[in-house]
Amino acid sequence: MTSSAVHEVGVAAPAAAPAPPAGRSKRRGRSDLGWALVFVLPLFAGVALFYLWPIVRNFWFSFTEWGPFGDSEWVGFDNYAELITDATMGRAILNTLGYTAILLCGIPLAVYFASLLNRPGLRFASVFRAAFFLPYVAMPAAISMVWRIIYNGDFGILNYMLSLIGIDGPSWLSTEGVALVAVALVGVWISLGFNLIILSAGMKGIPVELYEAASLDGATRWKQFTTITVPLLTPSIFFVSVMTVISGFQLFDLLYALMGTTNPAIDKTQSVVYYFFTNIKTGDNGYAAAIGVVILLLVGIFTVLQFRLQKKWVTYV
Amino acid sequence: MRRTALLAGVAATALLLTACSSNDGGSTSTADKDMTAEISYAYWDATQEKAIDQIIEEFNEEYPNITVKTDVTPYSEFFGKLQTQASSDTLPDVFWMNGPNFQLYASNDKLEPVTDAVDPANYPQALNDLYSFDGTQYGVPKDYDTVAVFYNKALFDQAGVEYPTEGWTWDEFHEKAKAISDALKADGVYGTVNGLAGGQEMYYNTILQAGGEVISADSTTSGYDSPEAIAGLQFVADLIADGSAPTLQQLSDTPQNVWFVNGKSAMFWSGTWSNAELRESAIVDDIEVAPLPKDEREATVIHGLANVVAKSSKNKAAAQAFQNFLASDRAAVIQAEAGAALPAFNGTQEAFVASAPYNLQVFLDEAENSSFPYPVSKNTAAWNQLENELLPAAFSGERPVAEVAKELAEKMNEALAEENE
Numbered sequence: 127m128t129s130s131a132v133h134e135v136g137v138a139a140p141a142a143a144p145a146p147p148a149g150r151s152k153r154r155g156r157s158d159l160g161w162a163l164v165f166v167l168p169l170f171a172g173v174a175l176f177y178l179w180p181i182v183r184n185f186w187f188s189f190t191e192w193g194p195f196g197d198s199e200w201v202g203f204d205n206y207a208e209l210i211t212d213a214t215m216g217r218a219i220l221n222t223l224g225y226t227a228i229l230l231c232g233i234p235l236a237v238y239f240a241s242l243l244n245r246p247g248l249r250f251a252s253v254f255r256a257a258f259f260l261p262y263v264a265m266p267a268a269i270s271m272v273w274r275i276i277y278n279g280d281f282g283i284l285n286y287m288l289s290l291i292g293i294d295g296p297s298w299l300s301t302e303g304v305a306l307v308a309v310a311l312v313g314v315w316i317s318l319g320f321n322l323i324i325l326s327a328g329m330k331g332i333p334v335e336l337y338e339a340a341s342l343d344g345a346t347r348w349k350q351f352t353t354i355t356v357p358l359l360t361p362s363i364f365f366v367s368v369m370t371v372i373s374g375f376q377l378f379d380l381l382y383a384l385m386g387t388t389n390p391a392i393d394k395t396q397s398v399v400y401y402f403f404t405n406i407k408t409g410d411n412g413y414a415a416a417i418g419v420v421i422l423l424l425v426g427i428f429t430v431l432q433f434r435l436q437k438k439w440v441t442y443v
Numbered sequence: 444m445r446r447t448a449l450l451a452g453v454a455a456t457a458l459l460l461t462a463c464s465s466n467d468g469g470s471t472s473t474a475d476k477d478m479t480a481e482i483s484y485a486y487w488d489a490t491q492e493k494a495i496d497q498i499i500e501e502f503n504e505e506y507p508n509i510t511v512k513t514d515v516t517p518y519s520e521f522f523g524k525l526q527t528q529a530s531s532d533t534l535p536d537v538f539w540m541n542g543p544n545f546q547l548y549a550s551n552d553k554l555e556p557v558t559d560a561v562d563p564a565n566y567p568q569a570l571n572d573l574y575s576f577d578g579t580q581y582g583v584p585k586d587y588d589t590v591a592v593f594y595n596k597a598l599f600d601q602a603g604v605e606y607p608t609e610g611w612t613w614d615e616f617h618e619k620a621k622a623i624s625d626a627l628k629a630d631g632v633y634g635t636v637n638g639l640a641g642g643q644e645m646y647y648n649t650i651l652q653a654g655g656e657v658i659s660a661d662s663t664t665s666g667y668d669s670p671e672a673i674a675g676l677q678f679v680a681d682l683i684a685d686g687s688a689p690t691l692q693q694l695s696d697t698p699q700n701v702w703f704v705n706g707k708s709a710m711f712w713s714g715t716w717s718n719a720e721l722r723e724s725a726i727v728d729d730i731e732v733a734p735l736p737k738d739e740r741e742a743t744v745i746h747g748l749a750n751v752v753a754k755s756s757k758n759k760a761a762a763q764a765f766q767n768f769l770a771s772d773r774a775a776v777i778q779a780e781a782g783a784a785l786p787a788f789n790g791t792q793e794a795f796v797a798s799a800p801y802n803l804q805v806f807l808d809e810a811e812n813s814s815f816p817y818p819v820s821k822n823t824a825a826w827n828q829l830e831n832e833l834l835p836a837a838f839s840g841e842r843p844v845a846e847v848a849k850e851l852a853e854k855m856n857e858a859l860a861e862e863n864e
Contacts, residue, residue: 194822195551196530278696280631280689297692388640390691390835408825 181422188419192411205416215417217394218401219424225310225397226374232314233367236321241355243322244329255322262319270383273312274299277384299384302391309377309384309395316380317373321366328362329355360440368432375425378403398424479508480761485525485535487518494781501777502768509761529553534753536762537769540582542573542746542816543823546662549576550821555752555759556581560767566787569745569816582749583770584787586778588715589743589809590648590735592616593801597729598709602626607733613652613678616710616736620687623709634687636708637679638699639838642830643744644712647818648735650675651742657818663859665826668852671739676837677844678738684840691835714746715785715795715806722799732805734813745814747787821862826855 188205190198209215243254261269276284279297288295298308332355340350356363378399385392396404398421405414486495492515499511514535516524522544528534534553548554556579563571566584574582592607599606602623607616620634638644647657655671658664666672682688689702703711704724711717712735721730735743750769752762768774775788785795785806796803820826829851837847 194526194547195553274696280693280697282696297690297696300692300695386695388831389695390839391695393832393835404828408828409822410825 184415184418187412187415190412190415192415194409198412201412205413208413209416209420214393214396215398215401215420218396218398221306221395222375222377222397222399222424224306225313225377226371228307228310229313229317229370229374230367232317233321233363233370235314236318236325236366237356237359237363239318240322240325240329241351244326255326258322259319261316266316266379267383269312269316270380273384277308300389300391302394305385305389305391305395309381312384313374313377313380317370321370324366325359325362328359332358357441361442364432364436364440368429371428371432372425375399375421375428475760476506477508478506478761478764480758481510481512482536482756482758482761482765483512483514484765485514485516485521485538487516487521487539489515489517491778491781491784494778497777497781498769498774501773502765505768506761506764509764511765532755534755536756536758537750537752537765539585540574540749540751542819543827545574545582545749545751546576546819546821546823548751549581553754554581555754555756555763557583557752557770558763558767561770565770565772565789567745567747567789567810567814569810569814570747570749570787573746573816573819574749574751582751583766585748585750585769586784587745587747587787587810588785589745589806589814590644590712590714591743591805591809592733592735593703593711593713593717593721594731594733595703595706595709595726595729596731597726598623598627598632598706602709604709606731607736609734610741611733611736613649613736613738617678617682617687620682620710621685624687627709631707633689633702633708635682635710635712636694636699636702637682637688637712639679639691639694639834640698640831641827643746643817644699644714646676646679646834647744648712648742649678649738651744651815652735652738652740653678654739656815658820658855658859662820663863665852665855665859667848667855673845673848674738676834676848680838680840680844683838691839715803718795718799718803721801727800730801732802734805734809741809741813743809743814744817745810746817748784820859822858825858825862829854829858 187198189200189202191201191204192198239258242248243251243258248254276282277298279285279295279300282295282298284298285295296304299305336354336358337350340354345353376399377397381392381395381397381400382403385395389395392400398417402414402417402421405411405417484495484499492513495513499513502511503509521539525534525538525544529548529551540548540554561580561583563580567587570584570587571580574580574584594607596606599619603626604619604622607619616635623632623634639646642650642657650657650666650672653671653674655669655673655675656666657672658666683690689697689708699708699711700713700717700720702708703713704720704726706726721727724730734741750766752759752766756762770788772788772791775786775791776794778784778786779791779794785792792807796807833847833851833854836842837844
């Protein structure tokens, strides 16, 4: 935080220096502002119409009981009062946190793989990079179809391989407790590609001289990795972890496509967004809107928390 | 600028008023074959497009000046879209309706009752009941499905078990299923497979067979806590408990039709909708059909779609003329010949029965003799969700069936009370 503040001051100072006579600059400033607004307006209109306005409306709806055909009745904080005592909601929040935690565990993995991919002289580097990135660009629905077959309890390849070493594997996607981990592992596998791209770019920004100096001093590859790569990569790691937490909290499509609505374990495995969907389906729209507000708050709180904590571990050069 | 908008508004309102009043005059004489109008017809199953286009063509021979514009929306989005349209009074003039959603629309005054030109005697009574609300019929039954047992003769032979017979009982069914599961265990073959995602394929039928009901006839109270309903659920749980049928986890990983089509299950409770897949399957020559086994009585749940007219329709006379045509035997025959669905009009189903080598007549006989309406209320989705949440624990043996049934009935009654507020 402090370092960026210094930057801002540094940038602002030279711009202020060659200021022409006050009257003219003021006028030009105003017309610039007008043009700026003109250019920003189309984008802002879209954001306002499709993001901000729905958020405001959703907030409004969370205080109503909303009939199937748009007729709504103001119920104050009833929906929220019900949410607080709703055990299913508590379970959904825990599931979402668990899923997000497993996703976060994928970040060290991504850092390690990125360092391997960025080794100078690595053959077929672009082939590996494409292979890791592929899951991220593939459609979640298509990926889910494949993983459903892999995870199938009776006929899946995973259980077949386990049976070769004498292990009788469960129905991975329909057994309580196991299902969340199984879904999260697919999530880690998908997000690996995106994380790798960001982290690789971050690594390219680390000066080569540092490694040269370190190896002259006799540092091993592992030592270089832990004392140069990781510390200098922390800004990228921070960005990746913020994005991971946000996407973790929004878990829906993977869960829906992998497990399905009639899965016996879905009730105990559902995420907060999935619970939102369930309530929309049963016509409890006001309650669903309140869940939507909770999701927004959770994402907001965790993101602010991460920005606060970054001071402790992120190194900006 | 504001003034022009105001004027335009006034003009539009005036136009609307005249349009409405002229319709009120017209709706009484649906026989006016020369009326000119454009109406919309919304449905979700694209595979029925051919049959529907032909029906519209023949409709236009009678009413040459009515243009019918079709609007196909996939089922997953159909009712979401319809709800939005209903909120803004822009419903299609004529559209498909299903049981779980019907009362929601009827009770909110979104549908127009059927005209006198429609004779309910032409359709199975259970379907007329399904599309009636407060004693008024709003939908013309279009097609229907009942549930029976498909079985694989080759697997019965392999296990040395005799084929099912007419009038067989729960006990006989269970014995056969268990015997096949035991005999063919090494091949991973089960005696039967139960579709438990929703009640139509399995537990709605067993509850009815035991003499119970899922919901009271007036849709106000749950029937789940009755001893009969509990017996119906227990039967399903017992099949899973002794390995006659795969567990819920196995079913969730591999759906029931896949088990059956791949020769991994000897029996399979399912409806007429499975015919399209089964008659194309590799095991088609081994398939035969038996009626559902009975307990206290023979019973199957019957469900079907209906054609309804929107109350807000601006061309109601034309829409009703089209609905009446859809209600005719001619429209039913076109559907049956296209093999699209089993038409609801009595006596027009031969073409469907002839569409597969196994005995599809069983489904028709059940519809006539032992069918009960599909359980619905004003907000069916709310307690369908409860069924999906609570029943798995009963079927898997995790919790006693009676305990789960009582809890389900309690919560379902709460949901029903809420929708009737």
